[in-house]
Amino acid sequence: MPPLARSLGIGDAVTIGLGSMVGAGVFAVWQPAARAAGAGLLIGLVVAAVVAYCNAVSSAQLAAVYPVSGGTYVYGRERLGEWWGFAAGWCFVVGKTASCAAMAxxxxxxxxxxxxxxQRLLALAAVIALAAVNYRGVTRTARLTRIIVSCTLAVLALVxxxxxxxEPHRDLPALTGTSPYGVLQSAGLLFFAFAGYARIATMGEEVRDPATTIPRAITISVVVAIGIYLAIGLALLTILNPATVTAPLATAVDTVGAAWAVPVVRVAAALASLGALLALIAGIGRTTLAMARNHDLPTWLAAVxxxxxxxxxxEIALAVVVGVLVLTTDLRGVIGFSSFGVLLYYAIANAAAFTQPADQRRWPRVINVIGLAGCVVLAVTLPWMSAVVAAVLLGLALFVRRGRGGFARS
Known part of the structure; x- marks a missing residue:
């Protein structure tokens, strides 16, 4: 199979990571998370940030050694075995395909x-347009993502x-009535907004000097995203109760007397969603490519x-599937499903990173242990229906793979 072009520098890689993380989540994730955690929202955010950081450095350590397309699908195969790699790849592709539809x-x-x-027709148009951008080459993806991220960050700074x-401001609410389970569930939902750094690792075959660029880009993008989310979460809680409104940022801006900025916030939310969708399409396409190369998906998908x-x-196949989803499915409840799949994906990444020898390590093994435990705990606190559906789909995929012994080479 022909290789992909190594055309991305550290700035492009950081931009793609931020474009995936600082997306629709920063505008939409606060309400469900606040409903779960109440006044413990910031605690849930810190828990999600810690798990995200552990997952990020595990992914960075692995990507420096295995700088090819596929992310944890490749790392799982290399460190743990083919079946673990397949499970990771399947969780990523299915979970993030649902995320694409949610972003659109x-x-x-x-x-x-x-x-x-x-709305559905416009969402379909967005999927087609951004798939066409990705089709024309990854440098165009990075360039457009850079523009979208710059606009989003500027609006968030204004907010x-x-x-x-x-004015007005209020004191931070007391933690009375906050349950540990609710805090953990909010962390699982908030993790949905942090998980975009995987895009950098999945595009490892297109990054220049990957052993240096990927770890730096992942670390920078995660730290910046954590800072943004903490600042916004703290500011929101001093203005209103995020659990009671569907668009907390727009409502908060209106509450402090800046109604003129509400349309700006809405435009930024739309742009951020497009940025996340653009980066998701690129990352899923590369994981699908890697799986098809190893005959875990039809080899037709490995064409470059x-x-x-x-x-x-x-990317054509992904656009078709996402297009069907946006026309036929209500995805408000799929955030839990997507989070469950992505948490399993990163659990495998942490396990793979734990097995790396000393000469490949950049961080201590305790970070891998914390990341693995955090992924499992957050996954089991998500709504049970999400966990059941995701587990059934993964079981079916493993059963089909075992029965077929991989997809044919032609």
Whole structure:
């Protein structure tokens, strides 16, 4: 199979990571997380940030040694065995495909809040347009993502200034009535917003000097994203109760007397959703490519475009599946399903990183242990229906793979 082009520097890699993390989640994840944790929202956010950081450094350590497309699918195969790699790849592709649909629908909801039918059509148009951008080459993906991330960060900076300087403010709510289970469930939901750093690792075959670039880019993007989420979470809690409103950032800006900024926030939310969707399409396409190369998916998906050097068959297939989802499915409840799959994915990454020898290690093994334990704990606190559906799909995939012995080479 022809290789992908190594055209991304550290700035591009950080941009793609931030584009995946500082996306729709920063505008939409606060309400369900606050409903679960109540006044313990910031504690849940810190827990999610710790687990995300552990997962990120485990992924960075592995990516420095295995700088090829596929992320934990490759790491699991190399360190733990083919079946673990397949499980990781399957969890990633299925969970993140659902995330693509969620991001597209989030974009459409902010643009057309009162028109449900038109929302689906607009979401489909967004999927087609961004799949076309990815099809033309990863440097175009990075360039467009950089523009979207820059706009999003500028608006978030404006929002923070308005929230910190506006009136009225209130004291942080007391933790009375907050349960440990609710805090952990909120952490699992908030983790959905942090998980984008995997995009950097899954694109390891397209990064220049990957042994240096990938660890640095992952660490930088995660630390920046954690800082952004902590600042916004703290500011929100001093203005309102995020559990009671569907668009907390827009509502908070309006509450402090800056109604003129509400349309700006809505536009930024739409742009952030597009940025996350763009990076997701790129990352899923590369994991699908890696799985197809190893015959864990049909080998037709391993084709690399001779001119643009992207996995074009994989990206076409992904666009079709996501397009069907946005037209037929209500994905408000799929965040838990997506989080469950992604947490399993990173649990395997932490286990794989734990097995690396001393000469490949950049961080102590205790970080891998904390990350693995954190992923398992957060996964089991998510809504039980999400866990059951994800487990059934994974079991079916393993059963099919065992029965077929891998997909044929032709």
């Amino acid at each position: 629908l989030t974009f459409a909801t902010y643009v057309l809040p009162e028109h449900r039918t038109l 923070l200034i308005l929230l910190l300087t506006g 475009h001779p001119r643009f050097q992207v996995p074009h068959h994989a």
